[in-house]
Amino acid sequence: MPSFLEARNLILANVPLLGQERVLISDAVGRILAEDVTATWDMPRWTNSAMDGYAVRSQDCQKPTRLEVIDFIPAGGGSDKTVEPGTAIKIMTGAPLPAGADAIVPVEETAEEGHLVHVQKTVKAHAHVRVKGEDVKQGECVVPRGTLLRPAEIGMLASYGKVFVPVYRKPRVAILSTGDELVELGETLSEDRIINSNSLALVASLKEIGAEPVVLGIALDNRASHIEKISEGLKADALITSAGVSTGDRDFVRSVLEELGVKPVFWKVDIKPGRPTTFAMREGTPVFSLPGNPVSTMVTFEELVKPALLKMMGHTKVIKQEIEAVLESDLTKKRLGVLNFQRVNIRLQDGCYFASCSGDQNTGILKTMVRADALALLPEDKDVFKVGEKVKVHLLSSQVGMSEM
Numbered sequence: 001m002p003s004f005l006e007a008r009n010l011i012l013a014n015v016p017l018l019g020q021e022r023v024l025i026s027d028a029v030g031r032i033l034a035e036d037v038t039a040t041w042d043m044p045r046w047t048n049s050a051m052d053g054y055a056v057r058s059q060d061c062q063k064p065t066r067l068e069v070i071d072f073i074p075a076g077g078g079s080d081k082t083v084e085p086g087t088a089i090k091i092m093t094g095a096p097l098p099a100g101a102d103a104i105v106p107v108e109e110t111a112e113e114g115h116l117v118h119v120q121k122t123v124k125a126h127a128h129v130r131v132k133g134e135d136v137k138q139g140e141c142v143v144p145r146g147t148l149l150r151p152a153e154i155g156m157l158a159s160y161g162k163v164f165v166p167v168y169r170k171p172r173v174a175i176l177s178t179g180d181e182l183v184e185l186g187e188t189l190s191e192d193r194i195i196n197s198n199s200l201a202l203v204a205s206l207k208e209i210g211a212e213p214v215v216l217g218i219a220l221d222n223r224a225s226h227i228e229k230i231s232e233g234l235k236a237d238a239l240i241t242s243a244g245v246s247t248g249d250r251d252f253v254r255s256v257l258e259e260l261g262v263k264p265v266f267w268k269v270d271i272k273p274g275r276p277t278t279f280a281m282r283e284g285t286p287v288f289s290l291p292g293n294p295v296s297t298m299v300t301f302e303e304l305v306k307p308a309l310l311k312m313m314g315h316t317k318v319i320k321q322e323i324e325a326v327l328e329s330d331l332t333k334k335r336l337g338v339l340n341f342q343r344v345n346i347r348l349q350d351g352c353y354f355a356s357c358s359g360d361q362n363t364g365i366l367k368t369m370v371r372a373d374a375l376a377l378l379p380e381d382k383d384v385f386k387v388g389e390k391v392k393v394h395l396l397s398s399q400v401g402m403s404e405m
């Protein structure tokens with residue numbers, strides 16, 4: 001049975017990189033850039049003013065002085081005049097620096113006196129001047145392949161005139177729940193049934209990372225139903241099943257996967273929760289079979305499936321950083337010899353992370369997953385972790401580090 005790291009590496013080594021498509025830049029936020037984008041010109045494109053003020057010769061302004069204003073340059077304008085000794089040109093932010101000038105005096109440091117300007121302070125060479133190419137040089141890579149496109153990247157690409165951008169295709173990920181006890185959300189819920197909540201949680205997890213869920217519904221606990229639904233799921237870019245993967249008399253997932261020619265990479269992983277997690281490949285299609293306990297489904301998605309999908313989507317950063325946190329409550333493992341992911345709350349104070357238990361760690365307890373900000377990784381060789389000790393955590397929440405109003 002592989003360890004957690006072995007399992008994650010096996011998954012990452014097997015999953016394919018998806019193809020590319022071109023999308024309108026206005027639809028590209030959250031997508032992953034599929035090609036390096038290089039600058040086709042210098043940025044800024046011309047040397048220009050960073051302030052509303054006057055373009056001057058700095059050597060004229062080594063003490064308070066009066067200069068003759070010979071022209072005006074708005075943004076988008078220009079001047080064919082040269083700033084000669086004793087003169088200045090009024091200039092607005094972004095307008096090109098006129099010939100002869102080497103500095104800008106902000107309007108606040110001047111007073112207008114008819115056709116003269118009184119420069120009240122000394123001016124250093126290059127003050128408030130933005131030099132052509134100081135931001136980006138032509139030919140420089142401005143956004144590398146594999147970058148998540150956020151507003152900053154979109155702005156940069158737009159400033160180079162990109163209307164369409166090459167991005168990786170979104171994976172279509174099939175989700176299949178198994179179990180006779182399940183009914184779909186919105187259907188009549190009789191006494192002996194539970195709602196197929198895993199499907200909704202997985203849809204949410206996929207949407208959160210920008211993958212496209214394909215909901216297959218429920219396979220009943222018989223081979224025929226599993227064969228039909230799993231065959232359908234194998235048409236997607238990846239398939240995630242939940243439940244029916246352990247050793248129960250009605251756990252059919254593994255045997256049906258084999259029957260359908262899906263090649264197992266591993267059947268189990270040495271982690272808790274999530275021990276029965278199965279990973280298999282059918283040609284280029286990865287199949288993740290996650291245990292059915294809702295907490296186990298979520299933890300295994302987070303730790304094993306998410307990195308794989310991120311890789312398929314072209315992300316270059318796919319593995320969660322391990323953050324060290326100081327324990328504010330004891331954490332105890334039930335069993336030595338297995339890596340345990342425990343649900344914890346995180347407090348960030350003065351740059352230091354503090355972790356405390358979010359409650360009952362049984363895999364049947366969903367409430368503590370709802371409350372958790374992170375998963376603490378409790379290593380195989382130890383079972384009690386005391387207040388003040390440091391543990392490694394993987395953050396779950398983007399709200400860590402945010403403050404209340």
Ligand SMILES: Nc1nc2c(c(=O)[nH]1)N[C@H]1C(S)=C(S)[C@@H](COP(=O)(O)OP(=O)(O)OC[C@H]3O[C@@H](n4cnc5c(N)ncnc54)[C@H](O)[C@@H]3O)O[C@H]1N2
Nearest residue numbers: 177179195196197198199243244245246251291292293296
């Ligand atoms: N004798 C053994 N029994 C079990 C073992 C074992 O090693 N030996 N492993 C346990 C562990 S660990 C886990 S985890 C579960 C995994 O079970 P399955 O993946 O086969 O899942 P099921 O048995 O079908 O269901 C488990 C649990 O989850 C509920 N469930 C299932 N699907 C959904 C859904 N879509 N939405 C919400 N809840 C769901 C289901 O009703 C069960 O309560 O096996 C242990 N047993």
Ligand code: MOO
Nearest residue numbers: 273274275296363
């Ligand atoms: O491994 Mo199971 O997922 O412990 O609950």
Ligand SMILES: [Mg+2]
Nearest residue numbers: 244246248251
């Ligand atoms: Mg079972």
